[in-house]
Amino acid sequence: MTVTDDAGVLRSIATRIASEAGALVLEIANERATLTSLRDDAVRKSSSTDLSTKADRASEQLIVLRLRELRPDDGVIAEEGSTQPSMSGINWIVDPIDGTTNFVYGFGSFAVSIAAVRDGVALAGAVYDPLRNEMFSAALGLGAHCNDVTLEPPPVAAPLAEALIGTGFSYRSNKRFQQAKLLTTILPRVRDIRRQGAAALDLCYVAAQRLDGYYEAGLRPWDRAAGLLIAEEAGYVHDDLDLPDELAETLVVTHRDLLSPLLGLLIEAAGLHQV
Ligand code: IPD
Numbered sequence: 246m247t248v249t250d251d252a253g254v255l256r257s258i259a260t261r262i263a264s265e266a267g268a269l270v271l272e273i274a275n276e277r278a279t280l281t282s283l284r285d286d287a288v289r290k291s292s293s294t295d296l297s298t299k300a301d302r303a304s305e306q307l308i309v310l311r312l313r314e315l316r317p318d319d320g321v322i323a324e325e326g327s328t329q330p331s332m333s334g335i336n337w338i339v340d341p342i343d344g345t346t347n348f349v350y351g352f353g354s355f356a357v358s359i360a361a362v363r364d365g366v367a368l369a370g371a372v373y374d375p376l377r378n379e380m381f382s383a384a385l386g387l388g389a390h391c392n393d394v395t396l397e398p399p400p401v402a403a404p405l406a407e408a409l410i411g412t413g414f415s416y417r418s419n420k421r422f423q424q425a426k427l428l429t430t431i432l433p434r435v436r437d438i439r440r441q442g443a444a445a446l447d448l449c450y451v452a453a454q455r456l457d458g459y460y461e462a463g464l465r466p467w468d469r470a471a472g473l474l475i476a477e478e479a480g481y482v483h484d485d486l487d488l489p490d491e492l493a494e495t496l497v498v499t500h501r502d503l504l505s506p507l508l509g510l511l512i513e514a515a516g517l518h519q520v
């Protein structure tokens with residue numbers, strides 16, 4: 246079996262499981278009669294702003310169960326804590342709900358994100374938004390799709406001054422302080438900023454031309470693994486920019502024409518000189 250055939254099989258597994266988990270998350274949301282009961286369900290994780298719900302845990306349980314049935318030799322690394330060592334060399338990186346705060350508030354942007362990774366290289370990924378019934382998926386070398394539509398960048402990008410840029414903020418307040426400071430330089434120099442609250446969807450929205458670019462510092466593997474493959478397979482490019490202090494490891498994803506201007510603006514905003 247070639248690597249690309251293999252990636253296609255892994256993509257089918259990722260989309261199948263993401264679709265099932267997304268349906269479960271939606272069912273749980275619909276069962277909770279009021280938003281208050283969704284909020285009561287939420288417990289704090291790394292900080293008072295970082296939430297986890299029964300739906301996060303139920304979704305993760307389902308995904309891990311299905312992976313064990315279908316891919317017993319593969320490893321698992323999942324946001325809510327499930328881990329399994331890999332015998333095959335493949336690891337599944339799982340975010341059972343990306344956008345948990347949105348989910349808890351009934352603010353409509355959340356998704357299930359699942360990626361298969363070997364030796365640090367993403368082979369396949371699926372990001373499923375159950376509210377919009379949108380399945381974003383990609384397999385290494387086989388392109389990216391939203392449902393049945395092939396995703397690709399426009400031939401030429403808009404200039405940075407006319408670009409809609411997505412970003413996200415950490416759950417840690419000292420990191421947020423620096424992220425907010427960065428924005429004071431960036432916001433006046435672009436069309437506008439979007440903070441959707443779901444990094445996996447932000448990356449898919451770049452792939453789908455709904456954002457011209459996206460950057461965020463300090464993402465975890467489950468926030469970015471599937472979405473970044475989808476953006477790259479669609480034909481977008483990325484850089485991991487090491488800005489100072491709390492902004493180390495800032496992921497930047499955009500059209501190839503915009504990468505250098507966006508990196509330049511971020512470097513300027515962080516108070517660094519471009520080399
Ligand atoms: C968070 C979201 C958010 C991003 C944070 C992530 P979660 O994931 O993707 O948009 O800004 O960095 O941690 O907690 O909703 O799974």
Ligand code: CA
Pocket residue numbers: 301324340341342343344345
């Ligand atoms: Ca999550």
